[in-house]
Amino acid sequence: MTATPATSTDRLASLGRARAVLLLLHLRTFIALFLVTGYFAISAPNFISADNAMIMSKHVALNAFLAIGMTYVIVSGGIDLSVGSIVGLAGMVAGDLILHGVRIGDYIIWFNVPAVIAITLALGVSIGALNGLLITRLNVAPFIATLGTLYIARGTALLMSDGATFPNLEGDAAHGTTGFPAVGAMNLAGIPLTIWLLLAVAAGTAWLGARTPLGRHIYAIGGNERAAILSGVKVRRVKMFVYMLSGMCGAIVGLIISSQLVAAHPMTGETFELNAIAAAVLGGTSMSGGRGRIGGTIIGAFVIGILSDGLVMMGVSSFWQTVIKGVVIITAVVVDQFQQRVQQRMALLQRVAA
Amino acid sequence: MSEPTQAASATAPGPHAPALLRLSSVTKVYPGTTALRNVDFALHAGAVNVLVGENGAGKSTMMKIIAGIERPTQGEILLDGRAVQLHSTDEARKLGIGIVHQELNLFPNLTITENLFLGRELTGTGPAIDMAEQRRQASALLHALEHALDPDTLVGDLRIGQQQIVEIARALAQDARILILDEPTSALSAPEVEILFRVIRDLRARGVGIVYISHRLEELVRIGDFITVLRDGSITGSAEMTQVDVAWIVRQMVGASTRDFARAADHQWGDTVLKAQGIRLGRPGAPGFLVDGVDLAVRRGEIVGIYGLMGAGRTELLECIFGCHPDRARGSLCLDGRELLGADVATCIAAGLAMIPEDRKADGLIPTLSIGANLTLSSLLRLCRGAFLSLVREREAIDRSVSALAIKARDPAHDIGSLSGGNQQKVVIGRALMTGPKVLLMDEPSRGIDISAKSDVFKVMRDLSATGIGIVFVTSDLDEVMALSDRIVVMSNGRITAEFGPGEATQDAIVAASAAGHNLLP
Structure with missing residues (x-):
């Protein structure tokens, strides 16, 4: 290196600039959250109130669950289009078990609510496992595999009731199936159970990503699958896990929605997968894999949720809302590309400075 | 040439043969390494200009500069005595420079004709491609190359050797004045090589300046008019072919000055730790074997060097040992008394194997992870406290690795991309060592790193x-193989063709063994 003092100061200055820009970029979802919240606080009456915050949180939570599962799928380099359909199917299965039980010959077996929840979650995990098997064993591209299960799960949900809704999921005391509506309606210490559950799932998955070998392996696979294989990462198992986790998140949402509505409709959750992907991407998850955090995804889900609820409160037409959502997502991805370029330049500057 | 052909004598290559293209003091620096240092090179018209050197000597970089793929960091390119700037392959092509790459750049999903004319499709007056004319020209080209292939055949359906011919035809189709052939015979059978040589002589007679790169010294002596030898990015020798012999070439390639490889310290080897017998790996989707019945035993503390040309099956052998092909590899593999063939990579690592892959970028590094996370990736379970990853223990392990391997990193939390090539390689080695291996497999460990990092490695x-x-x-x-190895194994065509104990090997014997069995297969 024949660096003159002038060029090395230049380099330090540009390194400093790059650092500042990078910090802003890292915090961009936060900044977006502040901007939307601030904007609606001023322009939408009653936007800032405890009641409204609670209602919005419940809305956001549903998308956030799906987005959490989606984040690790995308970080591992895949995509899961089937979660929306899993939401629908899970609700239908839960509803069916509560209303009709399981008929074996002349007998009907009834399950209590915890058992119904366990079976429904297991169903979500199994569909995730099916996705995982298709992808890891039969080498089906994730987009296609989960597109297939999207249709299969949705079709199955419709078949279960011939397209009809399962109403009145209060259950029957005689069969011991009561209590299902409480899942979505119950409050603990003044905060809905759904929110507590979201906090638990978010904390658990964030911990998993940051502090366990499995989490590190998910990031490694998304960064460079071949290198991960050669480093002894059991890629198939890790991929199975992320799709099973995503399936379980779908089932959780299916349970919460059908419990809140006290009814299960087979078309519930349609296009939810797209909202989940949007939240993850908005939160900084890179579609090419290897990058993304649960914290970012949650904030992303809040930005989307607050944006749509705020626009509703301001009386903006839902058609416009859809357009705005699209613009926000594209902007997020463009900014993400920009961030990666800055990061690469930063890496080179660090190399020169080292 | 001792027997100049009639045509060639018209532009008889001599010391005053016209230089069609000159590189003048060209230097090329990549992040982390200097590929070319102050290179002066004259490319003579109507002659075969041979370029030779070991892997990483800078041959490919030099050709990329001539073909407009890379631009020199310093220095200039003179075409017909005038300085030119080649910003793209397209500009180079317009100036009549064609290149046939070592790795084929063909489209298997398109036909021969479509491949030949890709990017410069012949159109009549309208926007539509003039299929008939393209087909006619393609057919004529193939005919000139003595390969009467149907121009409508999909390239994917051709044998590798035929694909090479198509690649050469593509360069010829552009009426090149300068034709660069990078290892053109590596996939050709003996009769195909003869045809290629006839074509080359014909082109030479027409005044085309040919750059011919190859590892096969016998070939170079036969076909070349001028020879230039590169070593570590510098030209170490340049002469007319008639004045030199194979021994001279080897001397210039390897250099008289010993690099800092110092022989392995004299220490006693232990008992056999790894014993591979009859390792076979079939070619996917074709008859024949990539690895064909290899026996290999490694003792504790022993360094075994495997030498061979590209495609000799060396990488594939390491992959078989390391569990990359658990379904396809055959034979038996014993590590410390434990049978490992058929086990997957994770099991092999747990059993005490570790590998440094050849292609650091594609198979080694995780670009999205930090330096530290790249180091600990293979050993995470060991760094856990319960189900938690202990960040303290991880940090300790990273620090130990960084200091043991002298990795020049300011902060292990930085991106892996912030390191130079040599330090990135050390990170890959550090990852392998952290698993506590009994046997370390290293595929081209010094590839793409500079001299000082090499001697560190x-x-x-x-x-x-x-x-x-x-x-x-x-x-x-x-x-490298002669200086570092306690024992040298030479591979060719998937087999071991020679084995040399300490002090037994000579360069000539190794080169001869690495060419054994070549050009015999169809």
Whole structure:
């Protein structure tokens, strides 16, 4: 290196600039959250109130669950289009078990609510496992595999009731199936159970990503699958896990929605997968894999949720809302590309400075 | 030439043959390494200009500069005595410079004709491609190359040797004045090589300046008019072919001055730790074997160097040992008394194997992870406290690795991309060592890193072997294999063709063994 003092100061200055820009970029979802919240606080009456915050949180939570599962799928380099359909199917299965039980010959077996929840979650995990098997064993591209299960799960949900809704999921005391509506309606210490559950799932998955070998392996696979294989990462198992986790998140949402509505409709959750992907991407998850955090995804889900609820409160037409959502997502991805370029330049500057 | 052909004598190559293209003091620096240092090179018209050197000597970089793929960091390119700037392959092509790459750049999903005219499709007056004319020209070209292939055949359906012919035809189709052939015979059978040589002589007679790159010294002596030898990015020799012999070429390639490889310290080897017998790996989707019945035994503390040309099956052998092909590899593989063939990579690592892959970028690094996370990736379970990853223990392990391997990193939390090539390689080695291997497999460990990082890596290898780790390393560098190995194994066409104990090997014998069995297969 024949660096003159002038060029090395230049380099330090540009390194400093790059650092500042990078910090802003890292915090961009936060900044977006502040901007939307601030904007609606001023322009939408009653936007800032405890009641409204609670209602919005419940809305956001549903998308956030799906987005959490989606984040690790995308970080591992895949995509899961089937979660929306899993939401629908899970609700239908839960509803069916509560209303009709399981008929074996002349007998009907009834399950209590915890058992119904366990079976429904297991169903979500199994569909995730099916996705995982298709992808890891039969080498089906994730987009296609989960597109297939999207249709299969949705079709199955419709078949279960011939397209009809399962109403009145209060259950029957005689069969011991009561209590299902409480899942979505119950409050603990003044905060809905759904929110507590979201906090638990978010904390658990964030911990998993940051502090366990499995989490590190998910990031490694998304960064460079071949290198991960050669480093002894059991890629198939890790991929199975992320799709099973995503399936379980779908089932959780299916349970919460059908419990809140006290009814299960087979078309519930349609296009939810797209909202989940949007939240993850908005939160900084890179579609090419290897990058993304649960914290970012949650904030992303809040930005989307607050944006749509705020626009509703301001009386903006839902058609416009859809357009705005699209613009926000594209902007997020463009900014993400920009961030990666800055990061690469930063890496080179660090190399020169080292 | 001792027997100049009639045509060639018209533009008889001599010391005053016209230089069609000149590189003047060209230097090329990549992040982390200097590929070319102050190179002066004259490319003579109507002559075969041979370029030779070991892997990483800078041949490909030089050709990329001439073909407009890369631009020199310093220095200039003179075409017909005038300085030119080549910003793209397209500009180079317009100036009549064509290149046939070592790795084929064809589209298997398109036909021969479509491949030949890709990017410069012949159109009549309208926007539509003039299929008939393209087909006619393609047919004529193939005919000139004595390969009467149907121009409508999909390239994917051709044998590799035929694909090479198509690649050459593509360069010829552009009426090149300068034609660069990078290892054109590596996939050709003996009769195909003869045809290629006839074509080359014909082109030479027409005044085309040909640059011919190859590892096969016998070939070079036969076909070349001028020879230029590169070593470590500098030209070490340049002469008319009639005035030199194979021994001279080898001397210039390898250099009289010994690099800092110092022979392995004299230490006693232990018992056999890795024993591979009859390892076979079939070609996917074709008859024949990539690895064809290889026996290999490694003792504790021994460094075994595997030498061979590209495609000799060296990498595939390491992959078989390391569990990359658990379904396809055959034979038997015993590590410390435990049968490992058919096990997957994770099991092999747990059993005490570790591998440094050849292609650091594609198979080694995780670009999205930090330096530290790249180091600990293979050893995470060991760094756990319960189900938690202990960040304290991880940090300790990273620090130990960074200081043991002298990795020049300011902060292990930085991106892996912030390191130079040599330090990135050390990170990959550090990851392998952290698993506590009994046998370390290294595929071209010095590829793409500069001299000082190379000697660091070699020192690490020697130190490791002194601690009782068995090392198997693959290289295409004669000097390296001779200086570092306790035992040298030469592979060709998937088989071991020679084996040399300490002090038994000579460069000529190794080169001869690496060419054994070539050009005999169809």
